[in-house]
Amino acid sequence: MNVTTARRGGLLSTERRTQPGPDPLPLSQRRREALHLDIARAAVTLFTSRGVTATTGEHIAQAVGISSRTLWRHFPRKESCVRPLLTAGLDAAVAALEHWPANIRLVAYLESLQEHPALATPDPAVLDLLRLARTDPDLRAVWLQAHDDALPVIAGLLARRSGGRPDDLDVQVHAAIVNSALRVGAENFALHSASTCPTATPHLLRALRLAVQGLPY
Template sequence: MMGVQDEARMAVSRHAARLFVERGVAATSGDDIAAAAGLSKRTVWRYFRNKESCAEPLFDATSLRFIAMLRNWPRDASIESWLQACLGSERAPADLADDVLAVRLLAMLPDEPDLRASWLMATQRAEDALAMIVADRLERSPRELEVRLCAATVMAAIRVVDETISIAAVRHRQTFTNQDVIDRLAHAIRVASTLPICDPVLA
């Protein structure tokens, strides 16, 4: 559950993301973001280190929502069946809106290195959380090198799928069904896993 400051940062992040998508990052100023959010520029800079970092809460929300889903992954379920169960159903309208906005930002990454830095910060936090999931699934320590390597390779695979689909959908007008996304994520996670986490595990 988000606190008041987290909610305020998320609101600013959504406003900044919409401006980045509409105008481009270079054409969006801190004043623009503050005005859209109804805040003073000083307040915005108290929350964020630069304008590109305003995207981090939105990236965090989408990445960590996916990680939260994996945190509930039953031991008797494969990665394919669990992703199908979770992603095959309808999402809340607010979550869907955030996901669409994040996709449009991800499609901008090839031309926006500073925005990519914010995305990588968010995926690093997701990777740390994923290490805990891998460790719990295999009853090992999250500090073990093999566990951390597995979390790193799986998170990198998820990141590549997210970026590839976003760029293809926004820039090249390719169409992806929900099943396409599920299948690509499941395949990428299975291929990238360096530990046996993708199939049912026994206690």
């Protein structure tokens, strides 16, 4: 049986699992993704210990064991090195919505996933990154851009559910509400609840419940 490598968990997780499916990604792509996550983790570790300003691209490259030239071939600036940690979690959240049944409301469906074995605990590196992004404008720009890039995908999923079009005003507004709820829920969890709660799922669900009240999803 063929397996495909997939993100597992939710918005704050970057773990992977294998599941039945088509042929896996090409080895070169899997290696590239693995390198990107290694770079992202090294960047967060250095940003946390040294500070963002004091950390250079050369420091990040050295921590990963690659040349500075290789690092800059993959990322345009040091702050963008963290993006793979953020997009991994968003990809997982969007992938979960891809399987949203037509007869179940959004929050009820996400609640049904809480006990799924694929759900993982939050990645400590992501939590550290969100705390850093609270005060560093360049890291926050990367975080906000990751969510902005996810917005059309979420709009497409909601449009398919509602029978509308992704560029309809109401669909775009609803997508922005869901997207913002995920973002604010993740930030709030990282800043206030991560030390006492083993998983972010209840926190994110609460944010979504507040966001979708009155929406047709």
